[in-house]
Amino acid sequence: MRVNKLNVRNVETSYPIFIGNGAISLLNKQFRSSFPKTKKVAIIFDKNVPVKFKNKIKKQLKKYNIFSKEYLTNEKLKSFKNVNNLVEILIKENFNRNDCLVAVGGGIIGDFVGFVASIFKRGINFVNLPSTLLAQVDSSIGGKTGVNSQGGKNLIGSFYQPKLVISELSILRSLPKREMICGFAEILKYALIKDHKFFYWILKNSQNLLKNNNDKLLLHAITKSCKNKIYFIVNDEKESGKRMILNFGHTFAHGIEAASSFSRKINHGEAVLIGMLLATKLSVMKNKCSISTLNKIKRIYKMNNLPGNLKKYFSPNKYHKIVNFMVNDKKNEDNKISLILLKKIGKTTTPGSIKISVGEMKKIMKKIN
Ligand SMILES: NC(=O)c1ccc[n+]([C@@H]2O[C@H](COP(=O)([O-])OP(=O)(O)OC[C@H]3O[C@@H](n4cnc5c(N)ncnc54)[C@H](O)[C@@H]3O)[C@@H](O)[C@H]2O)c1
Numbered sequence: 001m002r003v004n005k006l007n008v009r010n011v012e013t014s015y016p017i018f019i020g021n022g023a024i025s026l027l028n029k030q031f032r033s034s035f036p037k038t039k040k041v042a043i044i045f046d047k048n049v050p051v052k053f054k055n056k057i058k059k060q061l062k063k064y065n066i067f068s069k070e071y072l073t074n075e076k077l078k079s080f081k082n083v084n085n086l087v088e089i090l091i092k093e094n095f096n097r098n099d100c101l102v103a104v105g106g107g108i109i110g111d112f113v114g115f116v117a118s119i120f121k122r123g124i125n126f127v128n129l130p131s132t133l134l135a136q137v138d139s140s141i142g143g144k145t146g147v148n149s150q151g152g153k154n155l156i157g158s159f160y161q162p163k164l165v166i167s168e169l170s171i172l173r174s175l176p177k178r179e180m181i182c183g184f185a186e187i188l189k190y191a192l193i194k195d196h197k198f199f200y201w202i203l204k205n206s207q208n209l210l211k212n213n214n215d216k217l218l219l220h221a222i223t224k225s226c227k228n229k230i231y232f233i234v235n236d237e238k239e240s241g242k243r244m245i246l247n248f249g250h251t252f253a254h255g256i257e258a259a260s261s262f263s264r265k266i267n268h269g270e271a272v273l274i275g276m277l278l279a280t281k282l283s284v285m286k287n288k289c290s291i292s293t294l295n296k297i298k299r300i301y302k303m304n305n306l307p308g309n310l311k312k313y314f315s316p317n318k319y320h321k322i323v324n325f326m327v328n329d330k331k332n333e334d335n336k337i338s339l340i341l342l343k344k345i346g347k348t349t350t351p352g353s354i355k356i357s358v359g360e361m362k363k364i365m366k367k368i369n
Helices: 023-034 051-060 080-092 107-122 133-139 169-174 177-194 196-209 215-233 242-247 250-259 268-285 291-304 316-326 358-368
Strands: 003-009 014-020 040-046 065-071 100-105 125-130 144-149 152-159 164-168 336-339 342-344 354-357
Touching (some): 003 215, 014 215, 023 125, 023 164, 040 107, 051 100, 065 080, 080 107, 080 144, 107 125, 107 133, 107 144, 107 152, 164 169, 169 215, 177 242, 177 291, 196 215, 196 291, 215 242, 242 250, 250 316, 268 291, 268 342, 268 358, 336 358
Parallel strands (some): 014 164, 040 065, 100 125, 125 164
Antiparallel strands (some): 144 152
């Protein structure tokens, strides 16, 4: 068993991330040292996590008084109504701040349970055991929690850090290829925004990585992505500066998801893949980036048959809807859309330097897709 350990250290918090095949067997020991006062544990599972892992996790925590609940997940779970329901259940079950809430699932369970943890009695201990590739490389760390609103994606939320993250590689074996691709979207993002060496590693290894049977490749991709994420979030926990670079492709993605009413037809990772390609095409159009950079990125899309064409999901006469949601995104000011564009592989524009009016964006959308 090889387990990598990373640490996230911010001004206010510090927590470990364990990544590896067999990492889950560290849960009991890490839990006891992180939470000496905890008596009760609420484990919130994604229903699709294989039973074998649900049992393993319960066994690791068997010394505690366990309450567990399962959810079938989709973006609609991330709602204020469901948050309220879970909070009421925890109150009824007599949980207190020394107890602990454990999320076992993908980004949806993590965002939802993390948000509940942040508001329950003004903050209960929170542990994240991510079970999708996307959650292991991205959403389980950094402390962004939240739910959706009718006005858009993730518009209600908080910054609330987990106290422990364990990414078990073997839990990913049951993930459908579509979900592997969604996780790959964020891995590719980390290479594009910061790490050209990692990009060339991806160019060489992406096809084998996506076969989801090689722990060595998975361990490298997850560890590298987490290290890159940590670089952006340390010292900018609340997203006032360089953390905004992580939104590369995501402003488009959030608009696409909201304009499709958070339908399963297009999920978050797929929207991110389309969003990153749109952002790169716009970078070329604005003379920030070369065509050859765009073509290198397109090669990865072609090799792995990644979704990159918005027209497959939206007719161009509906693009204005996407733009209307993009301007609602939290990171925008003065009614303009703030975007991160690409300069070259591994380097983006500075946060706040590219702002585009709604009118211009509506025209651009038709030109870049
Ligand atoms: N907080 C952050 O920083 C952050 C970052 C990126 C994305 N996100 C959010 O993450 C969400 C997307 O997360 P996701 O892609 O993990 O989606 P998800 O949580 O919907 O999981 C994807 C699918 O995989 C299933 N699943 C989960 N674990 C499984 C397993 N081990 N085996 C088989 N199936 C399994 C789920 O039931 C679901 O159907 C979005 O809501 C997005 O906004 C948050």
